Amino acid sequence: METAAPSAVIVAIDGPSGTGKSSTSKAVAAKLGLRYLDTGAQYRAITWWMISNGVDTDDAQAVAVAAGKPSIVSGTDPAAPTITVDGLDAAGPIRTQEVTSRVSAVSAVPEVRTLITELQRAIAAEAARDADGIVVEGRDIGTTVLPDADLKIFLTASAEARAARRSGELRGKEAADLAATKAALIRRDAADSGRKTSPLAKAGDAVEVDTTELTLDQVIECVVTLVEEKRAGRK
């Protein structure tokens, strides 16, 4: 049996939308020479495939039946992460408002979660074996996907701060005012936290970091320090 590289480190970063998971994870992985996996992009990709193929995303049965059909491949270089569906670049289409509004329903379907979780575990195992490790970000990484991760972080921030960050991103692309962005974000968090199968939740052994009053650089620094402490403690 192949074993993980002795220095490999697995970092799980979870939290609600707009807390800074993607920006932080990418930067931490790049700084520390680790791979990076955006699991939300995988759920968005399968949702995009369902919409493109005429599957009613509110019909859990239909989504379950179709779940195994698309081939979703994630590129894990933090400097240039990629996502393809059946060989097609999905990076743009998965960020539309339509996908965002339907992704919670699709990702609540147990068959979808089983398939995507398997993909995630395979990617993490490969990174532990062939590289120095990986930062995996999502909603259930510390609780369900990688319960044995070396370090678990749970990012939080006030709904106001998160909505302001998100609407700053959308401005000029898809007009969305702050109140509408905040309402949509709260709705999605409630759906993700309330679903039966591996809901958004903080693992008991996760370190919680409230990013409301922190700059992105401060959050990155904080997580880098925690990873380095972990590594030092293992020597």
Ligand SMILES: Nc1ncnc2c1ncn2[C@@H]1O[C@H](COP(=O)(O)OP(=O)(O)O)[C@@H](O)[C@H]1O
């Ligand atoms: N601490 C922070 N302070 C200010 N803006 C932030 C902070 N963290 C992230 N952002 C910005 O907020 C937006 C959402 O961040 P992102 O990393 O995509 O969050 P998530 O992955 O949790 O949804 C991005 O535009 C990002 O640059």
Ligand SMILES: Nc1ccn([C@H]2C[C@H](O)[C@@H](COP(=O)(O)OP(=O)(O)O)O2)c(=O)n1
């Ligand atoms: N590990 C994960 C990651 C994301 N999801 C679902 C729930 C989220 O609302 C969607 C989209 O996740 P994503 O991280 O892209 O969302 P935001 O970047 O916060 O807008 O996917 C999940 O169920 N489990």
